[in-house]
Amino acid sequence: MTASQIPLLEVEGLTKSFFGVRAVSEVGFGISAGRLLGVVGENGAGKSTLMNMLGGVVPPDAGTMVVSGRPYAPRRPKDAKEAGIAFIHQELNLFTNLSIAENLFIDAYPRLGGLPFIHRADLRRRAKRALGAIGLNVPVTTRVEALAPGERQLVEIAKAVNAEARLIIFDEPTTSLTHRETERLFTLLETLKGEGTAIIYISHILADVLRLADEVMVLRDGALVERGPRPTFDTRRLISLMVGRDLAQLYPPPAAPQDAAVEPVLETEGLTQPGTIQDISFRLHRGETLGVFGLMGSGRSELARILFGLDRYRTGRLTLRGQPVDHLTPQEAIARGVAFVTENRREEGLLMDASITENMSLVTLHEDARGSLGVIQQRDLEGRVACLGGELRLKAPDYAHPVRTLSGGNQQKVVLGKWLAAKPDVLIIDEPTRGIDVGAKYEVYNLVRELAARGTGVLFISSELEELIGMCDRLLVMQNGEIVGEFGSPFDREAILAAAFREAV
């Protein structure tokens, strides 16, 4: 019997509706042992629903699943586990207050004989073996909270391997990984494949999918639009299949070339906070888009927080719109024309249960308020938000709806909207397109361009180099809390990557 020819999992006519709306519509595919199937699609294309059906999280309305020739109808995640299917979610399911070993065996602790007690020595021994199998060299008694994101991901994989999963589903596994951790993950995927494990790999990063997959599957609006061996795809084709039309360009064209003598809106000199950033000096000019490239943990997000007054700095000088700043707070920063789109919009960007109007008006409440009591003129406020929403091409039936009900892309537009309302001179954006689909990405880029054209200086922080090259006038590279290089157009990819990875590898 040759394992690679018998499909490990076969799916046919899988369908699922929520409230009368089809999320997944008659999808069928198969995957064999030792193969990697890449799955791409915009947000809302049905990827998560499809995988949730495979993982036993939601039951399908129609369709059949067969695992190794036997019918498979999971009703709980546990059923999936027993069938040898492991699901590694985007948000990791680890208990940070417990040790690695405990996390690996949380639902199957080795017992001490027939007693209800945990066999600690056995637990450690087995955990050590499991970590060895995936090449993670950390004491098994380490608490998960002390691990880096990449190491946590490896622990999650160790869990799957340890449970003898024959099919592992990865949902956006690289979003919080450093470059080095990503490489390590990819090597591990190859090893797993070599051992006969089948892998389903979902990602927005098309380059990764094209690099790893044996076969690629494209979903759009809940339906399978294309499936085939990897060589039949390239990035451009994947995008047009996902979006359903040809995108002329990935990045909107820049506005007219910048005047070289424009004033700086943000200037730092020797900014230092021990432990996070060291000797940061740069200038951001009016109308300029300045990129900051760095790996996870290079200090780029920490720099952004300091520039916005969320964290302190010990030494150095910070100048906003030509005025020196001393002891910056977020309120002070906003008053001086700084806006900040954070990297995680759910935790730091939005009031998820508040309405679109409330979110978009939060920063500029005072502008629609009168008197020393600050009485809000609700009609003015709503008018302004509606106007902004139109500008953003926000797709929402009613601005009184909570933002929780919006798609990721529209949520990001709400975040941008509340800052647009403040007409900022400096816009700091940290990973603005993370987890949003291709169409929404383009719109976000457009907004950045428009702002720059109006004279806002944009500090664009990202871990996607392509995006920075497409959008920025200049690029700073950060590493270990310091600026290690500055690059101008035309950008030299090799040189930028070399700077970012120096010492880090």
Added chain:
Amino acid sequence: MRSVNPTDAPNRTGGLATLGRRLVVSEYFVILLAALLFVVLWPIVPRIASPQNLANLASNVWPLLAIAVGQTLVLIVAGIDLSQIAVVALTSVVGGAVMTQAANPVLFEQTPLWGVLLSEGGGILSGSPLAVPVALVVMLGVGALIGLFNGSLIAFARVPPFIMTLVSLSFFSSFAVFLTRAENISNLPSAFTVLGQGEILPFVSFAALVSLSLALSIGFLLSRTVFGRWVYAVGQNPRAATISGVPRARVVVAVYTLSALCATVGGVLYSARLGLGRPGFGQGFDLLLDVIGATVIGGTSLFGGQGKILWTVFGVILFVLLTNALNLLNLSYFTVNIVKGSFILAAALLDVARRRLLVTM
């Protein structure tokens, strides 16, 4: 659970069910429930509608409402203020000590107040026309200080609100008891007691006026001003609020200060009604349970970000009516307790059901 099919043709029963749903989800549900309770009880205990009982009902509503309004603010920022009853007790004692017209040396000679604020002739301002206004200012000052203390440690030292106000509760209520060695201060001037007992017009008491104006102003502050929006924002997501330029710490301090001030107003009304400076307000938890119970029954969430003064008004009315009815039914203190407890639980269950309905609607 039956899945909802939007194409279901609305039929008679469906229409009724929808109406029922609308009612349960409506923000007037709690007051409707109170009205229903009243109507059902009327034939059973006709006394409930007697003018005397209505006046009694109202006089029980006002002080509780004042305190519950403050608690609502704190709950909206995802906090809790257990120290409110200590504020009631301490301000009652301090105010009493300032304005009382006579103090019995047998009772008070050993207290730390004797010779400082108190003497045989009463409080330090005994008999002065300024006694009542000064006492009120002192009471509000003491209340504000306690609120500032709670708020600052919660906002800046990041002490969890439950623990912080618990410690405050035990400290300040013990302090009130310590000041008078557990004795009540009596002989309060009539200019003060009229606040709790007097009426401006028939059925319009001073207490009603004070308490309703407080509820109205805080309600206005919450729903119509920038500060109000900030309070909700901090309750919903403190991190996002901070990044959007909301002065989180200042909002939190202000909210706890307002909460203590509301409790002070409640303290004024209770003390005036009893004509006593009473340290015992902070002992036992009946009052605290009433405050939190009434607020939660009104619909304000303990998780923060959700709540309205109007809801609290309804909650207080329902709660007071319930207690009153149980008393009129001649039920014992313990049965009252059992029913009150069940009511809080029922309100919570209803809240869960409402949320489910809202999701599927």
Added chain:
Amino acid sequence: MRETNRRGILRDRFVLGVLRSSPFILFALLLLTFGLLSPRFLQPSTLLLILNQASYIGILAVGMTLVLLTAGIDLSVGSIMYLAATVAGLLLQRDLPIAAALAACLATGALYGAVNAFFITRFNVIPFVVTLATLIAGRGLGLAITRSEGLTLPNSLFTLSSLRPFGVPIAVYVFAGVVLLATLFLQLTPLGRHIYAIGNDPDAAEKAGLNRKRTIVAVYVVSGVCAALAAFVSISQLGIVNPSFGEGEELDAVAAAVLGGTSLFGGVGSVFPGTVLGTLLIQMVQSGLVFARVDIFIQPLVQALVILVAVLIDSARNGLLARLRRRTIRKTVSVPGGD
């Protein structure tokens, strides 16, 4: 520049070390202070007395710790104590054997805890509200049974409580037994570890296939049983069940657990040494003030202040820990891990 950074980090480390061992330091300081105020305080017999008095609140706090670990709270323990004590008292007055009374007492606690758990798990009402409601209702039920009268208990129970095997009061053995069992349960059984897991991330626990509801039920039942046992220990020392018995004890139990380092947000804390230390701290202050002949109206003030200091230290420690964790960027710094 680097040198000053290093010094700053060393200073932070030192401060953190001091803050981490703060319960111990506070304990030692208080012992010393009361010892100076009244030399009799440091005699072994006095310390045993403190342990004896601490045992019932300690047992209560152990149950509360378990509940707090799941990010819940049990405000009803004071009423559980009263109801369980009432049941035990009534049976003892009818001359039933002590063992039967104890069994009924514990069963009452378990049942009460199960009722709490039922509303929490079945209807998803938050524990604060459920236990607040049952706190009020439970007290009412107890008072309805006793008609608000005190129950005097037979002497046999008092004799039992004055047993001192090896010179140590029997209540201390019971306390030690509860602590040992709870520690074994939390550290060494799968269910114990699941409590930590659920307190850390309930959604992840659900996805990992842990039985969240069963664990929550277990925790509230255990809390009920602990409260009942605490009540039994306490009434055997007092010889009487007053109508106000158990009132306000829930706050002492929460305070003891939190002083011992248990978080109100779940997932963090321990019975030993944490809650034991917190309990002893509270009881020592109480007894110390009595020994130092401090005015009875000032005693609660001092107690509250000591708790405030402990709470502030705890907050300072958490704040510093969070700040140090954030400093993981630059390689010159190594991170102090969690404890």
